Amino acid sequence: MADPRFFTVSGPLTLAELAEISGAKLQTGADRDRVVVDVAPLETAGPDQVSFLDSKRYVEAFMRSKAGACIVNPDFTDRAPDGMALLLSEKPYKTYALVALAFYPKAELEPCLHETAIIERTARLGEGCRVEAGAVIGARAELGARCHIGPGVVIGESVVLGADTMVGAGASLSHCLVGARVMIHPGVRIGQPGFGFAMDAGGHVKVPQLGRVVIHDDVEIGANSTVDRGTGPDTVIGPGCMIDNLVQIGHNVQLGQGCVIVAQAGVAGSTKLEDNVVLAAQAGLIGHLHIGKEARIAAQSGVMRDVPAGATVCGAPAVPIRDFFRQTAALVRLAKRKDE
Numbered sequence: 001m002a003d004p005r006f007f008t009v010s011g012p013l014t015l016a017e018l019a020e021i022s023g024a025k026l027q028t029g030a031d032r033d034r035v036v037v038d039v040a041p042l043e044t045a046g047p048d049q050v051s052f053l054d055s056k057r058y059v060e061a062f063m064r065s066k067a068g069a070c071i072v073n074p075d076f077t078d079r080a081p082d083g084m085a086l087l088l089s090e091k092p093y094k095t096y097a098l099v100a101l102a103f104y105p106k107a108e109l110e111p112c113l114h115e116t117a118i119i120e121r122t123a124r125l126g127e128g129c130r131v132e133a134g135a136v137i138g139a140r141a142e143l144g145a146r147c148h149i150g151p152g153v154v155i156g157e158s159v160v161l162g163a164d165t166m167v168g169a170g171a172s173l174s175h176c177l178v179g180a181r182v183m184i185h186p187g188v189r190i191g192q193p194g195f196g197f198a199m200d201a202g203g204h205v206k207v208p209q210l211g212r213v214v215i216h217d218d219v220e221i222g223a224n225s226t227v228d229r230g231t232g233p234d235t236v237i238g239p240g241c242m243i244d245n246l247v248q249i250g251h252n253v254q255l256g257q258g259c260v261i262v263a264q265a266g267v268a269g270s271t272k273l274e275d276n277v278v279l280a281a282q283a284g285l286i287g288h289l290h291i292g293k294e295a296r297i298a299a300q301s302g303v304m305r306d307v308p309a310g311a312t313v314c315g316a317p318a319v320p321i322r323d324f325f326r327q328t329a330a331l332v333r334l335a336k337r338k339d340e
Helices: 015-021 056-064 072-081 092-103 321-339
Strands: 049-052 068-072 083-089 176-178 213-215 235-237 312-314
Touching: 015 068, 015 083, 015 092, 056 072, 068 072, 068 092, 072 083, 072 213, 312 321
Parallel strands: 049 068, 068 083, 176 213, 213 235
Antiparallel strands: none
């Protein structure tokens, strides 16, 4: 059970309600009216809790679990312990997410403008906003309804936030237009000048960064990540993108819909990622590349060439993943020969 000092559980809910909420199919013979009070891991779940199995690695834990109910792929129904009710799903992890959200829904936002917040008179705040202590909202900024601005946040002049957007403690936003239902976590920096300058032995000359950052709806940006504004073209983050902590997005970068960028990855200026591209942790992309739709970049890869749609690349410099494994195997064989 989650620590009640930090999380408030809702419910209880019946198995029938969980099936309806999540789209899972209740196993034949299961008691539809059986009550579940919380979610829990396989190892610690009890008879009145629901858990999930989404990987073969945890089948043994599943077989030993005392959970009263479990979300599981139909392929594993024959491994379930006696008495465990099953919620069948082809995507158990997604189903679990929906179930967990039912038990731990987003808390209602209590509107409040803290007395220590500084809000310029020309700023416009929608109905039901909450602005925490020490936040600063600049002139002509526009906040949609029910925005939550955390402590110490700085919202620059003329910045626009869509409805139900959350900005975490200490973040700063400038030169940006942000959509609805965006989650910006603590320490994020959006809209600072891009790293653009003309190199010269007599002294580097900074190139004015005259673009913006445009963030579409339903984006999440993790703690201490940065998104530079464009040089002239805008930096664009497409709808539904998920950006982890400590990520760097350079100027003029364009992300399509649903891209996933994992911790410590970096994308250099003017690179374009089409829809549903995934960059794993610490991947690095040089500037002016084109990464095709649904491409996958493995962890710690250094990408120096365009990547076609659907491809998976790995290594530094990055190559198709089969080539990477062949190269690695060849090196292992060479090392063994030397030892012999």
